[in-house]
Amino acid sequence: MVDPTSVFLVPPVPGLDTRRVTxxxxxxxxxxxxxxxxxxxxxxxxxxxxxxxxxxxxxxxxxxxxxxxxxxxxxxxxxxxxxxxxxxxxxxxxxxxxxxxxxxxxxxxxxxxxxxxxxxxxxxxxxxxxxxxxxxxxxxxxxxxxxxxxxxxxxxxxxxxxxxxxxxxxxxxxxxxxxxxxxxxxxxxxxxxxxxxxxxxxxxxxxxxxxxxxxxxxxxxxxxxxxxxxxxxxxxxxxxxxxxxxxxxxxxxxxxxxxxxxxxxxxxxxxxxxxxxxxxxxxxxxxxxxxxxAVLHDLHLTGGTAVVDGREAPADIALLFDDPVARQGPRLAELGDLGEATALENVDCAGKWVSITPQEKRSPGTVAPEDPVHVEIRHRPDGPVMAEY
Ligand SMILES: [Zn+2]
Structure with a gap:
């Protein structure tokens, strides 16, 4: 019997270690x-x-x-x-x-x-x-x-x-x-x-x-x-x-x-x-x-205080990644009450501050759906970054 949880009987063949194979x-x-x-x-x-x-x-x-x-x-x-x-x-x-x-x-x-x-x-x-x-x-x-x-x-x-x-x-x-x-x-x-x-x-x-x-x-x-x-x-x-x-x-x-x-x-x-x-x-x-x-989003950051250009508001944040496999290239999908929407992963941000920084130029202080963003989670508004995307 092969134990499916065991280490594998041969190492992976070299030269095929990326998702893109020709x-x-x-x-x-x-x-x-x-x-x-x-x-x-x-x-x-x-x-x-x-x-x-x-x-x-x-x-x-x-x-x-x-x-x-x-x-x-x-x-x-x-x-x-x-x-x-x-x-x-x-x-x-x-x-x-x-x-x-x-x-x-x-x-x-x-x-x-x-x-x-x-x-x-x-x-x-x-x-x-x-x-x-x-x-x-x-x-x-x-x-x-x-x-x-x-x-x-x-x-x-x-x-x-x-x-x-x-x-x-x-x-x-x-x-x-x-x-x-x-x-x-x-x-x-x-x-x-x-x-x-x-x-x-x-x-x-x-x-x-x-x-x-x-x-x-x-x-x-x-x-x-x-x-x-x-x-x-x-x-x-x-x-x-x-x-x-x-x-x-x-x-x-x-x-x-x-x-x-x-x-x-x-x-x-x-x-x-x-x-x-x-x-x-x-x-x-x-x-x-x-x-x-099927889920709507890649990541939900729920229950926290969203911070955009220094302004704070209680809001959930939904992100979609440009590369959802590697979870790279986050874009804002929604800001506000996410209700019954589902994501691949939920992070409970109750009691935390989540700052959202648009990665492209738009009018100061604003962020809109589909914008590439950088997101940082902190325990205090001026505290160290606990997690970022
Ligand atoms: Zn197919």
């Missing part, structure tokens, strides 16, 4: 590991701008798994985690786990399905297409490549890997979501066809491991039926497909911690499928996951 960075980082005799690489197509689309395969077992990442070009966390898994397969044949996985499974990975989008750091392809709305029509070369790989392998399980909007909490009272999961529906009636029930069982297995490592930070993605998405299309075609969305953690500006959590979840999933124990997980774990809950 095809050049990925294939350069994998040059060494891909020399391994345990791995097979196939070219399965080219992107619109002729970047290679490749699968990497490990194992000779009877159960096929297919994992693909970064169909949205600016969602690279799972690509980085898959690179770490590739390194694990290349380097750790000393482990019993390695032997078990290669005997029971054949694991095919298609990292970075949208390399043109990755290059431009955008969601869509070079043609402006959202690949996850092209699974039915298959108008783009990238979508066709993935659909052809699935058709050829007829895998038992599919892993559709994304990064989600980080302004989500695990239910209204949970923390910021680290991972959200879904067993995508096969129709508008939310039917639990056997193929989808197997996906639910696998999600429950992975989510249980995620909850152990990251309590209060795991959620379920919306179950609205989207017939143009790969999850739905593959599920209907007979591959039990799970959606895994990586969110964010506080103090993890490049998602390096989440990347290693995700590699551990992959190994856990592989191990549970290989030994059959995935079938023993209680599917209630799936239904018990809180829903992804």
């Amino acid at each position: 095809a050049d960075m990925l294939w350069r980082a994998l040059e060494g590991p891909l020399q391994s005799p345990w791995l097979t690489v196939h070219d399965v197509g080219r992107s619109r701008q002729h970047r290679p689309l490749r699968t990497i395969t490990f194992g000779e077992g009877p159960t096929d798994l297919l994992l693909w990442s970064q169909m949205h070009g600016d969602e690279a966390t799972a690509t980085r985690a898959l690179a770490d898994i590739v390194e694990f397969f290349a380097a750790r044949d000393d482990l019993e786990l390695h032997r078990r996985l290669r005997q029971h499974l054949r694991i095919t990975m298609l990292p970075m399905l949208n390399p043109d989008g990755a290059q431009a750091h955008q969601r869509e392809t070079a043609d402006g297409i959202d690949l996850n709305r092209d699974a039915a029509r298959l108008a783009s070369p990238e979508a066709r490549a993935l659909a052809e790989v699935r058709k050829r392998l007829q895998p038992a399980f599919g892993f559709n890997l994304h990064d989600q909007d980080v302004r989500r909490r695990a239910g209204p009272d949970g923390d910021q979501v680290a991972f959200a999961f879904l067993a995508p529906p096969v129709d508008v009636h939310d039917t639990w066809a056997p193929v989808r029930a197997r996906a639910r069982q696998l999600v429950a297995t992975i989510a249980a491991a995620a909850l152990e490592a990251l309590p209060n930070k795991v959620a379920r993605w919306s179950e609205e039926y989207e017939p143009r998405a790969f999850g739905e299309c593959f599920q209907r075609a007979g591959t039990s497909t799970v959606l895994i969305e990586t969110g964010a953690l506080p103090d993890d500006p490049e998602k390096e911690r989440l990347r290693t959590h995700l590699s551990a979840l992959f190994l856990t999933a592989f191990d549970r499928i290989a030994d059959g124990s995935w079938e023993q997980t209680d599917p209630a774990v799936y239904h018990g996951l809180p829903l992804n809950h």
Whole structure:
């Protein structure tokens, strides 16, 4: 058994330690590991701008798994985690786990399905297409490549890997979501066809491991039926497909911690499928996951005395960060009673002074929504700064 909370069996592959990863960075980082005799690489197509689309395969077992990442070009966390898994397969044949996985499974990975989008750091392809709305029509070369790989392998399980909007909490009272999961529906009636029930069982297995490592930070993605998405299309075609969305953690500006959590979840999933124990997980774990809950703001500073250009008023302060993952670049969102609005994080400022300094020139003494600001919290109006943003 892999302990999902343990330190990871391989260190992260160097050269992929930022949120922005391009095809050049990925294939350069994998040059060494891909020399391994345990791995097979196939070219399965080219992107619109002729970047290679490749699968990497490990194992000779009877159960096929297919994992693909970064169909949205600016969602690279799972690509980085898959690179770490590739390194694990290349380097750790000393482990019993390695032997078990290669005997029971054949694991095919298609990292970075949208390399043109990755290059431009955008969601869509070079043609402006959202690949996850092209699974039915298959108008783009990238979508066709993935659909052809699935058709050829007829895998038992599919892993559709994304990064989600980080302004989500695990239910209204949970923390910021680290991972959200879904067993995508096969129709508008939310039917639990056997193929989808197997996906639910696998999600429950992975989510249980995620909850152990990251309590209060795991959620379920919306179950609205989207017939143009790969999850739905593959599920209907007979591959039990799970959606895994990586969110964010506080103090993890490049998602390096989440990347290693995700590699551990992959190994856990592989191990549970290989030994059959995935079938023993209680599917209630799936239904018990809180829903992804959208929040309005990144940070609330409530109950304090707001200070703008020396003038004091009792007011709550809502901030939105230009970079909500790294929580950098604060802008004023609201000043005043925040009522029922929710944020990723609340700081109780009762009895404290919160000074707001606009970072751009405007008429002296004023600040307005969307202004970049610098915010300082003090215990006394003239005291030392206790916290700042
Ligand atoms: Zn996505």
